[in-house]
Amino acid sequence: MNEFIDASVFLGMHSEEENIRIKCKNFFVKRMKKEIIMSFETIGECDHIIWGFSRLHQDSYYPFMDRLHTIMKIKRIPYGLKEVNLMSIDKNLQNYKPGLNLALSITHRGVFYTLNQKLISSSIDNIKTIPDEEVELMFPKDLEKYYEESLILKLSVFDF
Template identity: 40%
Template sequence: MLKGVSIIDATVFMGMHHQDEVIRARSLAFFTQRYNSQVRMSFSQIGVCDAIIWKKARELQDVYYPFMDVLHSDMNILRAGYTDAVLQRAAYSPELSNLPPEKRLQAAQVIEGDAPFYTHDDDYQRCAALHPYLASFDAQPSDELFPVGLQKLYDASLALKISEEDFQHA
């Protein structure tokens, strides 16, 4: 049984704004259901989110960032860097060698953290070493909403949509 606080990657956070309705609904449900609990996200995955947003038009950034700022401030998102053990595993673990370096780091952090990992990323889904850690999103979308003020910011932020291609260039 995995014992750590759930870990997410950028695909889950940015998934709340994905053009694919299934990914968007699953990501939104993940966050609304866990709003009053904890999740973990690496500093580098937060950076991936920023890289995606900074490539969007300024007008879209201006409607997106108020939502992101309040969510990151109000929700207990534990942000973490990499430990020496994570760096060692990422560098020398043969079962992670098929992943690009930044994904090896995320995968090693998941394994070292012994925690459920939520992702929409196909590379992680195919990585056999991560299979014991991959968590499933709820099959049915949630009816839960964010608190009223945050929900209004989220609704406005939906002017921004992302696609799989956005992740390729981050």
């Protein structure tokens, strides 16, 4: 089954809250050899948030993020007419900010992972959250080094 993520899952790897950071990081570590899907909008949303930080923070964050996107099978896809049409007729999807993201996951028969509590408690069937984990897993050695350096950037829940 296709797995889609929103910005909360991707940016959660840099959360100032350790439980969120660990579970989001582990989500990616466990899928290093699998494919996950992000919409172009989600990538732009992540960049928009990161660009609000200092050059020092960006220069620490992007070497990790760039390598993760290169090493891991992260498929980036645009919205199409199927998603726009579904969004226009499904009133439930219209109630949520990432409505097109949700439509994308539905039209591609996927699961949509998020930390957004409003979405998690919705009646939309394909939404999942990431369970808490106590043990932090490690990326492959070279990538882990860049991840640790990127942690100079910490995000509050309100950032994403």
